[in-house]
Amino acid sequence: MPQPVIYTHQLTRKFGDFVAVDAITFEVQPGEIFGFLGANGAGKTTAMRILCGLLSPTSGQANVAGFDVYRQNEEIKKQIGYMSQKFSLYENLTVRENIQFFGGIYGLSRQELKDKTNVLIDRLGLHNEANKLVGALPLGWKQKISFSVAILHRPKIVFLDEPTGGVDPITRRQFWDMIYEAAHDGITVFVTTHYMDEAEYCDRVSIMVDGAIAALDTPAGLKKQFNATNMDEVFLQLARGAKRGD
C-alpha cells in the first residue's frame, strides 16, 4: 500500500465556540480523484483551507504531500495547486500573460515557462486567443485555463473548490476529461462540488454534515449503503439531518 498523499486524524478547527471542522479523519491515495461533498456551511471550505496551509487547525493531525500542516505549511504550498470557485485569473491580462505569471510565482524558469505556455496553448487549442485579454473569453474557457494553470507546475495534489460552478453541461464534461487526464498523469485531485453527477465521476466521495464526515466510500458503495439509485438521494438523506443551515 503506497503512502497516502493526504492524511488527517481527528482534525478539528474551532472559531470561538463554533466547531467548523469536527474531528475529521480520512486518507487520500496518490492519483485518486477524491470528491469532498457537503451542503453550504458544512465545513468543506475550512477543511480545504487547512489542507492548503492557509489556516492552522485547532487540534488533530494532518499531513499533506508528506508535510505537516502545523509546521510545514510553506512546504505544502510548493506541492499543491489550487483553483477556487471564485474566478482566479486576471481579467486584464492576456491568456499568455496569465499562464506566465502564475508559472512565474511558482518559480518556473523562463525557458520552462515559454515551453509550457506553448504546449498548453496548443493543447487547449487557444492559438487565436492566446494574446486576448482573459476578460473577453467565455466562462467555460476561463475555467479550463484556470485548471491548466493550477497544474502547470506539476503539483502532487490539486485542490479544486467548486470548479464548475455556473458552467454549461458540455463544458463541465470537458472539464472532467481534463481532471481524468491529470489524475492519469499521477496528480491527486481533491474536488468539492454541488453537482451530484460529478460526484459519480470521483473514485471516492466523502460527505460532510455539520463539520463531521458522515459518509466516505466509492460512489457505488455509498449508493449500496444508503439503498439509493443515485448520488442525489445519498446526499439528500445525509444532508437532511443537518442542524446547521446556511
Added chain:
Amino acid sequence: MKTFFAFIQKEFRHVLRDKRSLVILFGLPVVMMILFGFALSSEVKNSNVAILDYAQDDASRLLIDRIDQSQYFSVHQKLHSEAEIEQVFRKGQVRLVVIFPQNFQQDLLHSNHVQVRLVGDASDPNTSNIVINYASSIFRDYQNELSNNKKLPYSIETETRMLYNPQLKSSYNFVPGVMTLILMLLGAMMTSVSIVKEKEMGTMEILLVSPMRPLLVVLSKAIPYMVLCFIDVAIILLLAVFLLEMPIRGSLFLLLAESLLFILTTLSLGLLVSSVVDSQQTAMFFSLVGFLMPALVFSGFMFPIENMPLPLRIMSNIVPTKWYYSIVRAIMVKGLGFSYVIKQTLILVGMTVFFLGIAIRKFKIRLA
C-alpha cells in the same frame, strides 16, 4: 527573486492597461499643477476699477492713469455720483471704487492733507484686502515722489524685504502642497485599492496558496506604486521648474530622498487600510476621507496651522503630510540642507515604521 520580478511585471501591466488608474496617476498631477499654476493663482491681476473723480484736476488724472497702467488694475468706467457706486458693485462689474474729493490737487499741495476714499467689495474679503493694498501702494508711491525733496519730520519708513520669495509667487506655496497631496492620495489609495481588488476578485487566495510568502505578496504589490509615485514627483518638479519657473534652491538629491521616504509612509498607510477593509469602495472612501481631508486641512498648505485653536494644532502633528510639506518647503524654497529637516525626517521615519508594523501584524493575524 524570479517570482518577485514576475509579480512586478504583472502589476505594471494592470496599471498600464487600466485607463482609469492611468488618468489618476499621471493626469491628476499635471491637471493640478496647471490649475494651481494658472487658474487658482492667489495673486489678483487686472481687477476692474471704477473712478468717481470730483476733482478732475492734473493730480487726479495722473493717479487714474497710474492705476490703469498697473498690472493689477484696469479702469473699467467713470462714475458721476455716489449713487452709482452701489450699482456697479451690485452688478459685480468692479472690485474697487476710487473716489477723489473736490479740490484734490489744491488740498494736496497746500494743506498737506487730503483724503482719497477706496471702496472695496468685501463679499470676497481676501480679494478686496489684496486689491485695497495694491491701490494704497500706488498712492504711497506718488506721495513719496512728491515729498522727495522735503524731509518730513518724524517719519518712520518701513523697508520690507520678503525673504525666499521676493515676488510673493504663489507657486512657492502650492508646488510643495500639490506634491504632498498627490503623493498622499496616490500612495495610500492606489495601493490599498489594488490589494483589496485582489481580495474581491478571489485572486488573493490563489496568491496566498502559492509558495510566495504572504508578506512578499503584499510588498511586491506596493513596489510598482512606489515607482509610479516617484515618477509623479519627477513630473511635478519638471512642471514646477520649466513651466512655472520655480527654482529648486536646495539639493535635488535630498528632495528626492525625502520624497521617497514620504512615498514609503503613504504606501504603508495604504497597506494598513488594505489589511482592514474588504471592498474597493471602502478602501477608496477611507483614503479620501481619512487621508486626503486631513492632508488638505492640516498640512499648512491651504490654512495656516498657527491660526488654528490649540486642539487642532496638536492634532496636526499626527498628520504625516504636515511634516513632508514642511520638508519640501525648506528644501525647495529656502534651500536648506539636511540638518534643518532632521526632525521632520525622523518623525516620518517613525510614522512609517509604526504604520508598516501594524499593517504587517494585522496581515499575519488574518492568516492565522
